[in-house]
Amino acid sequence: MDPETPVIQINDLHKAYGALEVLKGVSLNAPKGNVISLIGSSGSGKSTLLRCCNLLEDSQQGDILFKGEPVTWKGSHHGRRPSDPKQVLRIRTNLSMVFQQFNLWSHMTILQNVMEAPLTVLGRDRAEVEQAARGYLDKVGIGDKCDVYPAQLSGGQQQRAAIARGLCMEPEALLFDEPTSALDPELEQEVVRVIKDLATEGRTMLIVTHDMKLAADVSDHVIFLHQGLIEEQGPPDRLFGAPTSERLRGFLSATHAT
Ligand SMILES: Nc1ncnc2c1ncn2[C@@H]1O[C@H](COP(=O)(O)OP(=O)(O)OP(=O)(O)O)[C@@H](O)[C@H]1O
Ligand SMILES: [Mg+2]
Numbered sequence: 001m002d003p004e005t006p007v008i009q010i011n012d013l014h015k016a017y018g019a020l021e022v023l024k025g026v027s028l029n030a031p032k033g034n035v036i037s038l039i040g041s042s043g044s045g046k047s048t049l050l051r052c053c054n055l056l057e058d059s060q061q062g063d064i065l066f067k068g069e070p071v072t073w074k075g076s077h078h079g080r081r082p083s084d085p086k087q088v089l090r091i092r093t094n095l096s097m098v099f100q101q102f103n104l105w106s107h108m109t110i111l112q113n114v115m116e117a118p119l120t121v122l123g124r125d126r127a128e129v130e131q132a133a134r135g136y137l138d139k140v141g142i143g144d145k146c147d148v149y150p151a152q153l154s155g156g157q158q159q160r161a162a163i164a165r166g167l168c169m170e171p172e173a174l175l176f177d178e179p180t181s182a183l184d185p186e187l188e189q190e191v192v193r194v195i196k197d198l199a200t201e202g203r204t205m206l207i208v209t210h211d212m213k214l215a216a217d218v219s220d221h222v223i224f225l226h227q228g229l230i231e232e233q234g235p236p237d238r239l240f241g242a243p244t245s246e247r248l249r250g251f252l253s254a255t256h257a258t
Helices: 046-053 085-094 110-120 126-139 155-168 185-200 212-218 236-241 246-254
Strands: 008-017 020-030 035-039 061-066 095-098 173-177 204-208 221-226 229-234
Touching: 008 046, 020 046, 020 061, 020 229, 035 046, 035 212, 046 173, 046 204, 061 085, 085 095, 095 155, 110 126, 110 155, 126 155, 155 173, 155 185, 185 204, 185 212, 204 212, 212 236, 221 236, 221 246, 229 236, 229 246
Parallel strands: 035 204, 035 221, 095 173, 173 204
Antiparallel strands: 008 020, 008 061, 221 229
Protein backbone atom coordinates (compact mmCIF):
# COMPACT_ATOMS: atom_id res chain seq x y z
CA MET A 1 0.00 0.00 0.00
CA ASP A 2 1.18 3.51 -0.77
CA PRO A 3 1.99 4.93 2.70
CA GLU A 4 0.01 8.01 1.73
CA THR A 5 -3.20 5.99 1.31
CA PRO A 6 -5.44 6.58 4.34
CA VAL A 7 -6.41 3.54 6.39
CA ILE A 8 -9.97 4.80 6.45
CA GLN A 9 -11.48 7.26 4.04
CA ILE A 10 -15.09 8.37 4.11
CA ASN A 11 -16.56 10.54 1.39
CA ASP A 12 -19.88 12.34 1.72
CA LEU A 13 -21.53 9.69 3.88
CA HIS A 14 -25.26 9.84 4.44
CA LYS A 15 -27.05 7.72 7.00
CA ALA A 16 -30.66 7.81 8.18
CA TYR A 17 -32.67 5.70 10.58
CA GLY A 18 -36.02 5.76 8.78
CA ALA A 19 -36.89 9.42 8.37
CA LEU A 20 -34.25 10.57 10.88
CA GLU A 21 -31.18 11.82 9.02
CA VAL A 22 -28.22 11.21 11.30
CA LEU A 23 -25.26 11.76 8.95
CA LYS A 24 -25.87 14.34 6.26
CA GLY A 25 -22.72 14.17 4.17
CA VAL A 26 -19.65 13.52 6.31
CA SER A 27 -16.14 13.03 4.96
CA LEU A 28 -13.01 12.06 6.83
CA ASN A 29 -9.54 10.70 6.25
CA ALA A 30 -7.59 8.64 8.74
CA PRO A 31 -3.99 8.46 7.49
CA LYS A 32 -1.81 5.68 8.87
CA GLY A 33 -0.47 6.55 12.32
CA ASN A 34 -2.90 9.39 12.89
CA VAL A 35 -5.23 9.83 15.82
CA ILE A 36 -8.52 11.46 14.98
CA SER A 37 -10.98 12.47 17.67
CA LEU A 38 -14.68 12.96 17.09
CA ILE A 39 -16.39 15.36 19.46
CA GLY A 40 -19.88 16.85 19.57
CA SER A 41 -23.10 16.94 21.54
CA SER A 42 -25.12 13.89 22.37
CA GLY A 43 -27.02 12.77 19.28
CA SER A 44 -24.72 14.55 16.81
CA GLY A 45 -23.91 11.23 15.10
CA LYS A 46 -20.47 10.34 16.50
CA SER A 47 -21.20 6.70 17.36
CA THR A 48 -23.12 6.25 14.14
CA LEU A 49 -20.16 7.50 12.11
CA LEU A 50 -17.79 5.16 13.93
CA ARG A 51 -20.12 2.21 13.41
CA CYS A 52 -20.48 3.05 9.71
CA CYS A 53 -16.66 2.91 9.38
CA ASN A 54 -16.51 -0.75 10.25
CA LEU A 55 -19.79 -1.53 8.53
CA LEU A 56 -21.73 -2.30 11.70
CA GLU A 57 -24.28 0.15 10.29
CA ASP A 58 -25.54 0.46 6.75
CA SER A 59 -25.39 3.84 5.07
CA GLN A 60 -27.44 5.10 2.16
CA GLN A 61 -25.01 7.21 0.16
CA GLY A 62 -21.32 8.03 -0.04
CA ASP A 63 -18.13 5.99 -0.15
CA ILE A 64 -16.15 4.16 2.49
CA LEU A 65 -12.61 3.10 1.57
CA PHE A 66 -10.37 0.83 3.58
CA LYS A 67 -6.68 1.23 2.65
CA GLY A 68 -7.83 2.67 -0.64
CA GLU A 69 -10.22 -0.20 -1.38
CA PRO A 70 -13.79 1.05 -1.80
CA VAL A 71 -16.59 -0.90 -0.14
CA THR A 72 -18.71 -2.42 -2.89
CA TRP A 73 -22.47 -2.04 -2.56
CA LYS A 74 -25.60 -3.61 -3.91
CA GLY A 75 -28.98 -1.86 -3.93
CA SER A 76 -29.46 1.81 -3.31
CA HIS A 77 -30.76 4.26 -0.72
CA HIS A 78 -32.43 2.41 2.17
CA GLY A 79 -31.78 -0.88 0.37
CA ARG A 80 -28.03 -0.32 0.07
CA ARG A 81 -25.90 -3.07 1.63
CA PRO A 82 -22.27 -4.17 1.23
CA SER A 83 -22.19 -6.71 -1.59
CA ASP A 84 -19.13 -8.73 -0.58
CA PRO A 85 -19.26 -10.53 2.80
CA LYS A 86 -15.55 -11.37 2.56
CA GLN A 87 -14.71 -7.71 2.17
CA VAL A 88 -16.91 -6.84 5.16
CA LEU A 89 -15.13 -9.45 7.30
CA ARG A 90 -11.71 -8.24 6.13
CA ILE A 91 -12.54 -4.64 7.01
CA ARG A 92 -14.18 -5.47 10.32
CA THR A 93 -11.35 -7.67 11.53
CA ASN A 94 -8.90 -4.90 10.65
CA LEU A 95 -10.73 -2.22 12.60
CA SER A 96 -10.96 -3.22 16.26
CA MET A 97 -13.73 -1.50 18.13
CA VAL A 98 -13.54 -0.65 21.84
CA PHE A 99 -16.90 0.22 23.40
CA GLN A 100 -17.89 2.27 26.42
CA GLN A 101 -19.27 -0.83 28.14
CA PHE A 102 -16.24 -3.10 27.45
CA ASN A 103 -18.45 -5.99 26.20
CA LEU A 104 -16.23 -8.74 27.58
CA TRP A 105 -17.61 -12.31 27.70
CA SER A 106 -18.52 -12.85 31.36
CA HIS A 107 -18.11 -16.67 31.19
CA MET A 108 -14.56 -16.50 29.84
CA THR A 109 -11.36 -15.57 31.65
CA ILE A 110 -9.55 -12.42 30.61
CA LEU A 111 -7.01 -14.44 28.62
CA GLN A 112 -9.76 -16.39 26.87
CA ASN A 113 -11.55 -13.12 26.05
CA VAL A 114 -8.43 -11.75 24.38
CA MET A 115 -7.71 -14.99 22.50
CA GLU A 116 -11.24 -15.68 21.28
CA ALA A 117 -11.48 -13.66 18.06
CA PRO A 118 -7.95 -14.34 16.75
CA LEU A 119 -8.64 -18.07 17.21
CA THR A 120 -12.19 -18.29 15.90
CA VAL A 121 -12.34 -15.45 13.37
CA LEU A 122 -8.78 -15.46 12.06
CA GLY A 123 -8.06 -19.16 12.70
CA ARG A 124 -4.62 -18.42 14.07
CA ASP A 125 -2.39 -20.86 15.91
CA ARG A 126 -3.36 -21.25 19.58
CA ALA A 127 0.15 -21.13 21.06
CA GLU A 128 1.05 -18.01 19.07
CA VAL A 129 -2.21 -16.31 19.99
CA GLU A 130 -1.72 -17.11 23.66
CA GLN A 131 1.76 -15.64 23.64
CA ALA A 132 0.52 -12.51 21.87
CA ALA A 133 -2.50 -12.19 24.21
CA ARG A 134 -0.30 -12.40 27.30
CA GLY A 135 1.97 -9.78 25.76
CA TYR A 136 -0.90 -7.37 25.10
CA LEU A 137 -2.31 -7.89 28.61
CA ASP A 138 1.14 -7.05 29.99
CA LYS A 139 1.29 -4.01 27.78
CA VAL A 140 -1.96 -2.60 29.20
CA GLY A 141 -0.76 -3.38 32.72
CA ILE A 142 -2.96 -6.36 33.67
CA GLY A 143 -0.67 -9.27 32.82
CA ASP A 144 -1.42 -10.70 36.27
CA LYS A 145 -5.18 -10.93 35.52
CA CYS A 146 -5.07 -13.56 32.76
CA ASP A 147 -6.95 -16.23 34.69
CA VAL A 148 -9.70 -14.24 36.35
CA TYR A 149 -13.18 -13.44 35.05
CA PRO A 150 -14.29 -9.95 33.99
CA ALA A 151 -16.55 -9.51 37.06
CA GLN A 152 -13.43 -9.75 39.24
CA LEU A 153 -11.86 -6.67 37.63
CA SER A 154 -12.41 -2.96 38.11
CA GLY A 155 -13.97 -1.01 35.26
CA GLY A 156 -10.59 0.43 34.27
CA GLN A 157 -9.05 -3.05 34.21
CA GLN A 158 -11.95 -4.40 32.17
CA GLN A 159 -11.56 -1.60 29.66
CA ARG A 160 -7.83 -2.28 29.41
CA ALA A 161 -8.66 -5.96 28.81
CA ALA A 162 -11.01 -4.85 26.03
CA ILE A 163 -8.18 -2.80 24.50
CA ALA A 164 -5.84 -5.83 24.70
CA ARG A 165 -8.54 -7.86 22.98
CA GLY A 166 -8.70 -5.27 20.20
CA LEU A 167 -4.90 -5.22 19.85
CA CYS A 168 -4.70 -9.02 19.68
CA MET A 169 -6.51 -8.89 16.33
CA GLU A 170 -3.50 -6.91 15.07
CA PRO A 171 -5.80 -4.45 13.37
CA GLU A 172 -4.90 -1.62 11.01
CA ALA A 173 -6.79 0.79 13.25
CA LEU A 174 -8.57 0.98 16.59
CA LEU A 175 -11.97 2.61 16.90
CA PHE A 176 -12.91 3.80 20.38
CA ASP A 177 -16.44 4.82 21.33
CA GLU A 178 -16.32 6.77 24.61
CA PRO A 179 -13.73 4.42 26.11
CA THR A 180 -13.55 6.29 29.41
CA SER A 181 -17.16 7.44 29.91
CA ALA A 182 -18.26 4.56 32.12
CA LEU A 183 -15.31 4.96 34.50
CA ASP A 184 -14.62 6.82 37.72
CA PRO A 185 -12.01 9.56 37.25
CA GLU A 186 -9.08 7.63 38.74
CA LEU A 187 -9.85 4.52 36.65
CA GLU A 188 -10.32 6.73 33.63
CA GLN A 189 -6.70 7.84 33.92
CA GLU A 190 -5.45 4.23 33.66
CA VAL A 191 -7.24 3.90 30.35
CA VAL A 192 -6.15 7.34 29.13
CA ARG A 193 -2.55 6.34 29.80
CA VAL A 194 -2.93 3.23 27.63
CA ILE A 195 -4.51 5.24 24.82
CA LYS A 196 -1.69 7.79 25.00
CA ASP A 197 0.90 4.99 24.77
CA LEU A 198 -0.85 3.62 21.70
CA ALA A 199 -0.86 7.10 20.13
CA THR A 200 2.88 7.44 20.81
CA GLU A 201 3.47 4.08 19.13
CA GLY A 202 1.89 5.44 15.97
CA ARG A 203 -1.33 3.43 16.03
CA THR A 204 -4.08 4.66 13.76
CA MET A 205 -7.05 5.49 15.95
CA LEU A 206 -10.48 7.06 15.70
CA ILE A 207 -11.70 8.14 19.13
CA VAL A 208 -15.18 9.32 20.02
CA THR A 209 -14.81 11.08 23.34
CA HIS A 210 -16.35 13.55 25.74
CA ASP A 211 -12.91 13.99 27.30
CA MET A 212 -11.60 17.19 25.71
CA LYS A 213 -8.28 16.86 27.49
CA LEU A 214 -7.77 13.42 25.99
CA ALA A 215 -8.75 14.73 22.55
CA ALA A 216 -6.37 17.69 22.93
CA ASP A 217 -3.50 15.52 24.16
CA VAL A 218 -3.55 12.60 21.72
CA SER A 219 -5.11 13.80 18.49
CA ASP A 220 -3.51 14.83 15.23
CA HIS A 221 -6.89 16.03 14.05
CA VAL A 222 -10.18 16.80 15.79
CA ILE A 223 -13.60 16.76 14.16
CA PHE A 224 -16.55 18.56 15.73
CA LEU A 225 -19.83 17.06 14.57
CA HIS A 226 -23.06 18.99 14.86
CA GLN A 227 -26.38 17.44 13.84
CA GLY A 228 -24.80 15.04 11.37
CA LEU A 229 -22.43 17.49 9.70
CA ILE A 230 -18.84 18.50 10.35
CA GLU A 231 -19.17 21.96 11.79
CA GLU A 232 -15.44 22.52 12.30
CA GLN A 233 -12.25 20.46 12.18
CA GLY A 234 -8.53 20.96 12.51
CA PRO A 235 -5.46 20.29 14.61
CA PRO A 236 -6.26 20.24 18.35
CA ASP A 237 -4.30 23.39 19.20
CA ARG A 238 -6.27 25.39 16.69
CA LEU A 239 -9.63 23.78 17.34
CA PHE A 240 -9.47 24.09 21.11
CA GLY A 241 -7.34 27.25 21.18
CA ALA A 242 -9.11 29.31 18.55
CA PRO A 243 -12.46 27.79 17.60
CA THR A 244 -14.15 29.79 14.88
CA SER A 245 -17.68 28.45 14.94
CA GLU A 246 -20.11 29.79 17.49
CA ARG A 247 -21.48 26.29 18.03
CA LEU A 248 -18.07 24.84 18.80
CA ARG A 249 -17.34 27.72 21.19
CA GLY A 250 -20.64 27.02 22.95
CA PHE A 251 -19.92 23.29 23.08
CA LEU A 252 -16.45 23.82 24.53
CA SER A 253 -17.60 26.24 27.17
CA ALA A 254 -20.41 23.84 28.15
CA THR A 255 -17.85 21.04 28.58
CA HIS A 256 -15.56 23.35 30.58
CA ALA A 257 -12.76 22.78 28.08
CA THR A 258 -11.86 26.42 27.70
N1 LIG B 1 -30.44 2.13 16.14
C1 LIG B 1 -30.99 3.34 16.05
N2 LIG B 1 -32.26 3.51 15.60
C2 LIG B 1 -32.83 4.73 15.50
N3 LIG B 1 -32.18 5.88 15.79
C3 LIG B 1 -30.93 5.80 16.23
C4 LIG B 1 -30.25 4.54 16.39
N4 LIG B 1 -28.99 4.77 16.83
C5 LIG B 1 -28.89 6.11 16.96
N5 LIG B 1 -30.04 6.72 16.60
C6 LIG B 1 -30.27 8.18 16.59
O1 LIG B 1 -29.26 8.75 15.78
C7 LIG B 1 -28.83 10.00 16.32
C8 LIG B 1 -27.31 9.96 16.48
O2 LIG B 1 -27.00 8.96 17.42
P1 LIG B 1 -25.51 8.64 17.83
O3 LIG B 1 -25.60 7.48 18.75
O4 LIG B 1 -24.68 8.50 16.62
O5 LIG B 1 -25.09 9.97 18.61
P2 LIG B 1 -23.78 10.30 19.44
O6 LIG B 1 -23.22 11.54 18.85
O7 LIG B 1 -22.93 9.10 19.53
O8 LIG B 1 -24.41 10.66 20.87
P3 LIG B 1 -23.85 10.33 22.38
O9 LIG B 1 -22.84 11.39 22.68
O10 LIG B 1 -25.08 10.49 23.23
O11 LIG B 1 -23.32 8.94 22.39
C9 LIG B 1 -29.60 10.19 17.62
O12 LIG B 1 -30.69 11.05 17.34
C10 LIG B 1 -30.08 8.81 17.94
O13 LIG B 1 -31.28 8.83 18.66
MG1 LIG C 1 -22.38 7.83 21.08
